[in-house]
Amino acid sequence: STPTSLQGGTPLQGYDVEFDPPLESKYECPICLMALRAAVQTPCGHRFCRSCIEKSIRDTGQRCPVDNEVLREDQLFPDNFAKREILSLMVRCTNVGCTDKMELRRLDGHVTKCEFATVPCLLCQDA
Amino acid sequence: LSRQNSGVAGPWESDLTAVQHSLKFVKKLEEHYVCPTCKGVVLNPHQTGCGHIFCYRCIQGLLENSPATTPACPLDRGLIKSDEVFQDNCCKREISNLEVYCTNSPNCSHRMTLCRLQEHLQACPFESLQCSNAGCSEVMQRKDLQEHLRINCSYRMEPCHYCKHP
Ligand SMILES: [Zn+2]
Ligand SMILES: [Zn+2]
Ligand SMILES: [Zn+2]
Ligand SMILES: [Zn+2]
Ligand SMILES: [Zn+2]
Ligand SMILES: [Zn+2]
Ligand SMILES: [Zn+2]
Known part of the structure; x- marks a missing residue:
């Protein structure tokens, strides 16, 4: 499996990583079903990844996908509380053979120097 | 205060101010549900740009007490800008579902979710x-x-x- 970057890749859905203990549902995005990335909150009290809800408003209209309440893009507040909580949750490195466990905020740094990372073979260029 | 009608508390929390500091929760109250200013469970929770959650009454007090300057968050000294403060209805829902003992315990042995407490007190024999x-x-x-x-x-x-x- 490939390491999930905290920054890279578009569109930016939630964090698809292995939480240990498992992720609580209150920190799960109802759209992508992953851990909230750049969490925002709606006036109706629902949390989404910023890019997931912005895409939903653009594609399916100005409604909250959970309870169908009217929702405009300018009503989304950055939920910095949820963001901080999620970044401090414990996750496992997904590289085969690696047993390291760390806060989500440290995963990117770990993956760049993980001993078990798959590197392309210098001879055949295969991963 | 914010772009939402922040002053409006849900009916279940509007009368809880009097008992805010004598509430007995069945499970230990998580730290982030405790207001940094009044140390009670947050009532009508409002979140700041620094990601801390206060009672509406308490954040309003902070903002009114220093009208000329921007008040600092007591937890991280982050500046509290009123346009970043929003009514945290997610937190509100979570709190409304926390279990409490009746404020007349141990005389009364009832326990219920916080949003049902007022209703119970209207009929509680004690x-x-x-x-x-x-x-x-x-x-x-x-x-x-x-x-x-x-x-x-x-x-x-x-x-x-x-x-x-x-
Ligand atoms: Zn999402
Ligand atoms: Zn909603
Ligand atoms: Zn690793
Ligand atoms: Zn307070
Ligand atoms: Zn703060
Ligand atoms: Zn009672
Ligand atoms: Zn009498």
Whole structure:
């Protein structure tokens, strides 16, 4: 499996990583079903990844996908509380053979120097 | 304060201010549900740009006490800008579902979610009430009120011994 970057890749859905203990549902995005990335909150009290809800408003209209309440893009507040909580949750490195466990905020740094990372073979260029 | 009508508290929390600091939660209250200013469970929670959650009353107090300057968050000294503060209805829902013991425990053994507490107190036999008779200021538990009204109250109406009118 490939390491999930905290920054890279578009569109930016939630964090698809292995939480240990498992992720609580209150920190799960109802759209992508992953851990909230750049969490925002709606006036109706629902949390989404910023890019997931912005895409939903653009594609399916100005409604909250959970309870169908009217929702405009300018009503989304950055939920910095949820963001901080999620970044401090414990996750496992997904590289085969690696047993390291760390806060989500440290995963990117770990993956760049993980001993078990798959590197392309210098001879055949295969991963 | 914010772009939402922040002053409006849900009906279940509007009367909880009086008991805010005597609430007994069944599970230990998580740290982030405790208001950094008043140290009670956050009522009508509002979140700041630094991601901390306060009672509406408390954040309003912080903003009003330093109108010229931007107040600092007591937890991380982050500046509290009023346009970043929003009504945290997600937190509100979570808090409304926390289990509490009746504020009249141990006399009353009821436990319920926080949003049902007011409703329970309206009927709780152990809730303290003042006698409803004009002139009587005696306070007693609801379960004793009927007897007080019937027998003990010095201000109760009694049928007149002579004409039998009350
Ligand atoms: Zn998402
Ligand atoms: Zn909603
Ligand atoms: Zn690793
Ligand atoms: Zn407070
Ligand atoms: Zn703060
Ligand atoms: Zn009771
Ligand atoms: Zn009386």
